[in-house]
Amino acid sequence: MSQTITSPSNSAATEAPPQQVVERMQAIVGAENVLTTLADRTVYECDGYTLAKTRPDVVVFPQSTEQIVAIVRACRELNLPFLPRGAGTSLAGGCVPVGGGVLIALARMKRILEINIRDRYAVVEPGVVNVWLTNALKPFGYHYAPDPSSQGACTIGGNVATNSGGPHTLKYGVTVNHILGVELVLPDGRVITCGGPVEDTPGYDLTGVIVGSEGTFGIVSKVWVRLTPNPQAYRTLLGVFDSIDDATNTISAIIGAGIIPAALEMLDRTMIRAVEAAFHFGFPLDAEAVVIMEVDGLEAGLQEEADRMEAIARAHHAREVRKASTEAERALLWKARKQAFGTIGRLGYPSYCTQDGVVPRTRLPEIMRFILTTAQKYHLGICNVFHAGDGNIHPILMFDERDPDQVQRVLAASHEILAECIRLGGSVTGEHGIGVEKIDFMPLMFTPDDLHYMVRLRSAFNPQNCCSPGKMLPTAGGCAEGHTVLQTKPARRAAV
Amino acid sequence: MSQTITSPSNSAATEAPPQQVVERMQAIVGAENVLTTLADRTVYECDGYTLAKTRPDVVVFPQSTEQIVAIVRACRELNLPFLPRGAGTSLAGGCVPVGGGVLIALARMKRILEINIRDRYAVVEPGVVNVWLTNALKPFGYHYAPDPSSQGACTIGGNVATNSGGPHTLKYGVTVNHILGVELVLPDGRVITCGGPVEDTPGYDLTGVIVGSEGTFGIVSKVWVRLTPNPQAYRTLLGVFDSIDDATNTISAIIGAGIIPAALEMLDRTMIRAVEAAFHFGFPLDAEAVVIMEVDGLEAGLQEEADRMEAIARAHHAREVRKASTEAERALLWKARKQAFGTIGRLGYPSYCTQDGVVPRTRLPEIMRFILTTAQKYHLGICNVFHAGDGNIHPILMFDERDPDQVQRVLAASHEILAECIRLGGSVTGEHGIGVEKIDFMPLMFTPDDLHYMVRLRSAFNPQNCCSPGKMLPTAGGCAEGHTVLQTKPARRAAV
Numbered sequence: 001m002s003q004t005i006t007s008p009s010n011s012a013a014t015e016a017p018p019q020q021v022v023e024r025m026q027a028i029v030g031a032e033n034v035l036t037t038l039a040d041r042t043v044y045e046c047d048g049y050t051l052a053k054t055r056p057d058v059v060v061f062p063q064s065t066e067q068i069v070a071i072v073r074a075c076r077e078l079n080l081p082f083l084p085r086g087a088g089t090s091l092a093g094g095c096v097p098v099g100g101g102v103l104i105a106l107a108r109m110k111r112i113l114e115i116n117i118r119d120r121y122a123v124v125e126p127g128v129v130n131v132w133l134t135n136a137l138k139p140f141g142y143h144y145a146p147d148p149s150s151q152g153a154c155t156i157g158g159n160v161a162t163n164s165g166g167p168h169t170l171k172y173g174v175t176v177n178h179i180l181g182v183e184l185v186l187p188d189g190r191v192i193t194c195g196g197p198v199e200d201t202p203g204y205d206l207t208g209v210i211v212g213s214e215g216t217f218g219i220v221s222k223v224w225v226r227l228t229p230n231p232q233a234y235r236t237l238l239g240v241f242d243s244i245d246d247a248t249n250t251i252s253a254i255i256g257a258g259i260i261p262a263a264l265e266m267l268d269r270t271m272i273r274a275v276e277a278a279f280h281f282g283f284p285l286d287a288e289a290v291v292i293m294e295v296d297g298l299e300a301g302l303q304e305e306a307d308r309m310e311a312i313a314r315a316h317h318a319r320e321v322r323k324a325s326t327e328a329e330r331a332l333l334w335k336a337r338k339q340a341f342g343t344i345g346r347l348g349y350p351s352y353c354t355q356d357g358v359v360p361r362t363r364l365p366e367i368m369r370f371i372l373t374t375a376q377k378y379h380l381g382i383c384n385v386f387h388a389g390d391g392n393i394h395p396i397l398m399f400d401e402r403d404p405d406q407v408q409r410v411l412a413a414s415h416e417i418l419a420e421c422i423r424l425g426g427s428v429t430g431e432h433g434i435g436v437e438k439i440d441f442m443p444l445m446f447t448p449d450d451l452h453y454m455v456r457l458r459s460a461f462n463p464q465n466c467c468s469p470g471k472m473l474p475t476a477g478g479c480a481e482g483h484t485v486l487q488t489k490p491a492r493r494a495a496v
Numbered sequence: 497m498s499q500t501i502t503s504p505s506n507s508a509a510t511e512a513p514p515q516q517v518v519e520r521m522q523a524i525v526g527a528e529n530v531l532t533t534l535a536d537r538t539v540y541e542c543d544g545y546t547l548a549k550t551r552p553d554v555v556v557f558p559q560s561t562e563q564i565v566a567i568v569r570a571c572r573e574l575n576l577p578f579l580p581r582g583a584g585t586s587l588a589g590g591c592v593p594v595g596g597g598v599l600i601a602l603a604r605m606k607r608i609l610e611i612n613i614r615d616r617y618a619v620v621e622p623g624v625v626n627v628w629l630t631n632a633l634k635p636f637g638y639h640y641a642p643d644p645s646s647q648g649a650c651t652i653g654g655n656v657a658t659n660s661g662g663p664h665t666l667k668y669g670v671t672v673n674h675i676l677g678v679e680l681v682l683p684d685g686r687v688i689t690c691g692g693p694v695e696d697t698p699g700y701d702l703t704g705v706i707v708g709s710e711g712t713f714g715i716v717s718k719v720w721v722r723l724t725p726n727p728q729a730y731r732t733l734l735g736v737f738d739s740i741d742d743a744t745n746t747i748s749a750i751i752g753a754g755i756i757p758a759a760l761e762m763l764d765r766t767m768i769r770a771v772e773a774a775f776h777f778g779f780p781l782d783a784e785a786v787v788i789m790e791v792d793g794l795e796a797g798l799q800e801e802a803d804r805m806e807a808i809a810r811a812h813h814a815r816e817v818r819k820a821s822t823e824a825e826r827a828l829l830w831k832a833r834k835q836a837f838g839t840i841g842r843l844g845y846p847s848y849c850t851q852d853g854v855v856p857r858t859r860l861p862e863i864m865r866f867i868l869t870t871a872q873k874y875h876l877g878i879c880n881v882f883h884a885g886d887g888n889i890h891p892i893l894m895f896d897e898r899d900p901d902q903v904q905r906v907l908a909a910s911h912e913i914l915a916e917c918i919r920l921g922g923s924v925t926g927e928h929g930i931g932v933e934k935i936d937f938m939p940l941m942f943t944p945d946d947l948h949y950m951v952r953l954r955s956a957f958n959p960q961n962c963c964s965p966g967k968m969l970p971t972a973g974g975c976a977e978g979h980t981v982l983q984t985k986p987a988r989r990a991a992v
Contacts, residue, residue: 118752119856163701176701177673190945198854202925202934203942203968204950205659205672208704229754256614258725301796358694360615429698438698446699449686454700456956461949472699 017057021078025060025102028070033108035059044103047088047095050351050401051411052436054096056103063108065183065191065221072219073189075102075466083468084219086127086158089150091354092435094162094214098470104219106157112136113222120227121180121197126157126220137227145172145228148431149338157220163212165431167263167337170389171296172228174431176211183222184210187467196224209457214433215468217461231262231296235306236324236333239291239313240284244268244372247289248364250316251388254293254309255361261309262296264389265337268368270347271383271396275336278343283336287319291388292333340385341396349381349398353410356432357421361391370420371395378409392430393421419444434472442474451475513553517574521556521598524566529604531555540599543584543591546847546897547907548932550592552599559604561679561687561717568715569685571598571962579964580715582623582654585646587850588931590658590710594966600715602653608632609718616723617676617693622653622716633723641668641724644927645834656716659708661927663759663833666885667792668724670927672707679718680706683963692720705953710929711964713957727792730758731802732820732829735787735809736780740764740868743785744860746812747884750789750805751857757805758792760885761833764864766843767879767892771832774839779832783815787884788829836881837892845877845894849906852928853917857887866916867891874905888926889917915940930968938970947971 017036025034035041036058045053057080062068075082081101088095097103109125112133116122117140124133130151134143147166148154154164160182165174172178181195194206210217241247251264267275267290272283283290293313295305310321324330344352359367368384371393375382381398397413399406418428418441428434428441442451455475458465513532521530531537532554542549553576558564571578577597584591593599605621608629612618613636620629626647630639643662644650650660656678661670668674677691690702706713737743747760763771763786768779779786789809791801806817820826840848855863864880867889871878877894893909895902914924914937924930924937938947951971954961 118858176704186945186949190948192943192946192949194946198856198921198923201923201941202930203938203946204953205705205708206949206953208672209701212701298797298801300800301794304796305794360694362614425694427694427697434698442699445697447688449682450688450690450699452686453682453688453702453957457700457702457705457953460952460956 021058021080021102024074024078025058025071028074029060029062029067033061033063044085044088044095044097044105047085047090047093049091049093049096049353049435049437051353051407052093052096054098054100056097057100059103059105061105061108065185068104068185068219068221069189069191071102071104072185072187072467076187076189079466081466081469083471084126084157084161084215086155086161087129087150087153089148089154089158090162090435091356091432092429092437094433094435094471096436098436106155106219109157109221115140115227116197117142117227119197122225122227124156124223124225126155126160126223128156130154130156130159133225141230142227143230144225145178146175149341151338156223156225160211160220160223161213161215162431162433165387165390165392167265167292167334167387169387169392169431170264171260171262176208178226178228179207179211179223180226181207181224182210182220184217185219185221187218187462187464191221212433213458214435214472216458216472218467233299233302234262234294234296234330235302236330237293237306237310237313238322238324238333239293239318240287240320240322241289241291242287242317242319244289244368245365246316246318247291248368248388250291250313250318251364252361253312253316255389257308257312259295259305259308261294261389263292263294264387265292266290266384266386266388267292267337267340268384270381271340271385274343274346274383275340277346279336279339281332281336284320292337337385344383344396344398347381347383347398349400351399351401353397353399353414354432355393355395355397355414355417356429357393357395357418357426358430359391359393359421359424359426361389363424363426364388364391364393367393367417367420367424367426371417374413374416378413380406380409380413382413387430390430391426436470439472439474442472517554517576517598520570520574521554521567524570525556525558525563529557529559540581540584540591540593540601543581543586543589545587545589545592545849545931545933547849547903548589548592550594550596552593553596555599555601557601557604561681564600564681564715564717565685565687567598567600568681568683568963572683572685577962577965579967580622580653580657580711582651582657583625583646583649585644585650585654586658586931587852587928588925588933590929590931590967592932594932602651602715605653605717611636611723612693613638613723615693618721618723620652620719620721622651622656622719624652626650626652626655629721637726638723639726640721641674642671645837647834652719652721653716656707656719657710658927658929661883661886661888663761663788663830663883665883665888665927666760667756667758672704674722674724675703675707675719676722677703677720678706678716680713681715681717683714683958683960687717708929709954710931710968712954712968714963727758729795729798730790730792730826731798732826733789733802733806733809734818734820734829735789735814736783736816736818737785737787738783738813738815740785740864741861742812742814743787744864744884746787746809746814747860748857749808749812751885753804753808755791755801755804757789757885759788759790760883761788762786762880762882762884763788763833763836764880766877767836767881770839770842770879771836773842775832775835777828777832780816788833833881840879840892840894843877843879843894845896847895847897849893849895849910850928851889851891851893851910851913852925853889853891853914853922854924854926855887855889855917855920855922857885859920859922860884860887860889863889863913863916863920863922867913870909870912874909876902876905876909878909883926886926887922932966935966935968935970938968
């Protein structure tokens with residue numbers, strides 16, 4: 001089997017997986033929890049980043065920590081690489097099984113094990129969908145704060161892997177700020193527990209470094225999350241602008257004024273058109289940008305904050321500032337924002353690539369102009385919907401994946417936009433991770449010594465690099481030696 | 497020199513350090529920045545935890561990252577252990593030079609390098625005293641949020657090493673929540689930068705794992721910290737209680753009611769007596785406990801929050817609820833809290849040992865009763881002043897260090913209290929770290945597999961364990977092999 005995987009053409013992945021592997025996995029989880037056919041495995045060849053594809057040799061659905069341990073141990077004996085997968089909503093190829101091997105799909109570990117309102121934590125399995133937890137907490141007046149736009153599909157385990165953000169990250173922080181502890185199955189089959197319900201635990205902050213490690217340390221099998229009381233009240237405004245600069249300057253000015261909004265989200269004209277075509281919210285089709293501005297907290301004082309935001313928007317030439325005067329109107333605004341990605345199909349392109357860069361907030365006008373220029377240069381459709389308050393941009397490059405020239409132009413434009421983010425003092429990912437897509441940027445952001453110590457850190461947990469090889473760090477080694485380079489690159493070229 | 501250090505009696509440390517070492521260090525930092533006499537080195541034999549003492553062979557004061565690099569490289573060549581020290585306010589022996597060697601005192605790296613209000617960060621050298629930064633920020637209406645009681649003396653570098661808390665941790669979080677990045681000199685002399693002013697950086701969250709690593713990864717040479725806007729207003733109340741249970745139940749009830757106070761600090765009767773004897777604040781000497789309750793934020797709505805806290809205190813039989821009606825009155829209350837430790841001398845004991853445990857907030861009544869019983873059992877004076885809102889207790893055991901029997905009783909009582917914290921679902925340190933004092937508790941809190949991976953993590957940065965040997969983890973090895981056990985234990989026994 002190890003020869004099959006080392007084959008640079010990954011031809012084996014088109015063949016049936018070796019019977020030995022299938023039988024081992026079926027013995028652990030039962031035949032109904034193992035996928036082996038070509039059609040089934042093709043479903044798992046990529047995630048939301050469709051420009052890198054590698055078929056796993058087998059897909060396994062464990063239902064307990066013990067089963068994950070048994071799978072990992074079997075992989076070790078069989079010298080197979082393995083990696084975890086949540087809902088596959090990653091946008092940077094984090095779920096691509098580089099080097100083939102065993103894809104450990106956690107979607108069937110979906111139980112909420114405990115909800116403890118008094119001590120404000122919950123314990124969940126990694127496959128619990130983000131919004132399920134918030135739904136389960138509704139009767140108690142609590143929620144789970146990180147709310148990615150994909151929260152209706154993405155899993156808490158996946159959120160932990162990529163340290164996901166969301167619209168309310170601006171006030172409430174990203175995933176790492178809400179994870180109290182994790183249970184981790186190490187690549188050697190040992191199980192460790194880091195953190196837990198008590199906030200102050202001694203020892204190294206392993207929880208913090210595991211969150212965002214993109215599966216390169218092991219498989220998270222249980223998660224202790226912090227619960228957040230629902231705000232007493234909200235004020236949600238929609239600023240309508242005739243220029244992108246006015247919109248981004250408004251955002252920078254609101255933060256500069258010392259207001260800490262719960263969210264500051266921006267949609268550009270093309271995005272407004274798509275959302276409007278799908279949902280008919282009544283957004284002004286001729287506006288250059290709209291900004292959703294939300295403050296939350298105690299009712300007392302909240303209107304004053306909202307009034308200040310409105311005044312700032314107007315001072316920056318907002319054409320109009322609409323107010324969500326009911327909970328239904330607020331829900332509608334957020335539906336527009338969160339389902340924006342789902343409406344892109346309306347714009348007439350079969351594929352899109354969502355980029356994820358960060359710039360200092362004050363550089364938003366510059367990067368938005370750069371994105372526009374780059375789109376024109378490469379004759380690409382680009383629209384924008386993003387966490388403006390965090391300086392976390394999401395230009396969406398639209399194309400037809402079947403046209404190699406368009407794919408090439410998307411890759412080139414993406415690269416230029418991300419390089420510009422670095423030049424402006426930002427970074428190449430705000431919340432989607434490095435995955436396989438952005439590995440080449442790591443040496444631009446870190447010194448060789450920085451990267452050397454990241455690899456050493458990974459080796460502390462994952463010495464053979466059999467767990468999630470070819471992810472995050474621009475290094476080969478161990479199980480993935482050879483594949484990292486040989487298999488992601490051909491996949492990209494194949495798409496081209 | 498390496499023989500000298502391996503000597504179990506540490507006798508060398510009473511002799512003059514080898515000329516070779518002194519000359520190397522003087523060549524790097526100048527003679528005026530090297531301490532070599534017995535008297536000078538004796539000052540650095542311990543920190544706030546006086547029950548473990550080991551004299552360093554030499555104390556060196558670098559003034560730049562380059563000098564730290566040169567010192568570390570020289571130590572490596574000379575096969576000498578080394579460790580960083582801030583102000584020495586650690587209460588768990590974190591600054592004790594286990595195994596002798598070179599103590600790298602960072603107190604002269606005390607420059608605030610940059611204050612950037614717009615992007616809300618500052619860059620400081622590790623020797624900057626915590627309160628200096630907040631003082632420097634006053635004109636801008638900002639502060640550095642973590643405020644240990646020792647903030648007038650402790651350094652930001654030391655805060656990073658132990659992940660310090662403080663009274664306002666309850667609302668604002670501990671040090672790790674306010675550190676954006678660090679520059680770290682590794683034990684091999686390489687320098688890496690983790691994080692920085694941009695919040696979203698890809699790669700592993702090395703900053704998070706370095707904060708709280710107690711110098712076991714390397715020497716932090718520069719720190720990027722987050723700045724926090726000053727609250728618009730405060731309400732500070734003092735609840736006076738005739739029973740400890742009423743006071744702790746009030747605390748639990750305030751949090752349970754969904755209020756997020758800025759601080760909830762408790763002083764018991766003995767502590768009140770000491771504070772009163774020193775400062776004459778007018779605290780009621782016959783009360784069993786007082787609780788400082790503070791809310792902060794926007795003026796609007798704040799009084800309502802304060803009123804709710806007062807009502808909860810009264811519902812739990814507070815005899816009286818005093819209000820700080822002016823900024824001067826508020827400052828006085830905080831002076832009482834923050835200088836409480838300094839007043840313990842009034843109670844007539846020459847030494848005290850401040851313990852640091854954590855329990856779930858709802859278990860506070862139990863642990864307070866246990867502390868009282870344990871004090872009686874061992875005939876020790878014990879007083880309490882602590883971060884009640886966090887469940888972070890600080891029983892202060894008072895004794896005479898010259899009396900071996902008293903020392904023995906203090907150690908036994910400390911051990912029992914901390915073991916009880918674990919039994920109640922808590923931990924043996926909230927903010928002071930493991931240091932040398934609490935190493936023996938680590939196997940009670942972590943499985944062998946957990947500890948195995950902590951050691952592997954340390955080895956990723958500090959493979960020879962020459963940097964801060966004998967700290968945090970119950971393992972010998974490398975530079976410290978032999979000393980870890982041989983030198984801290986005799987030091988304790990010597991004190992006994």
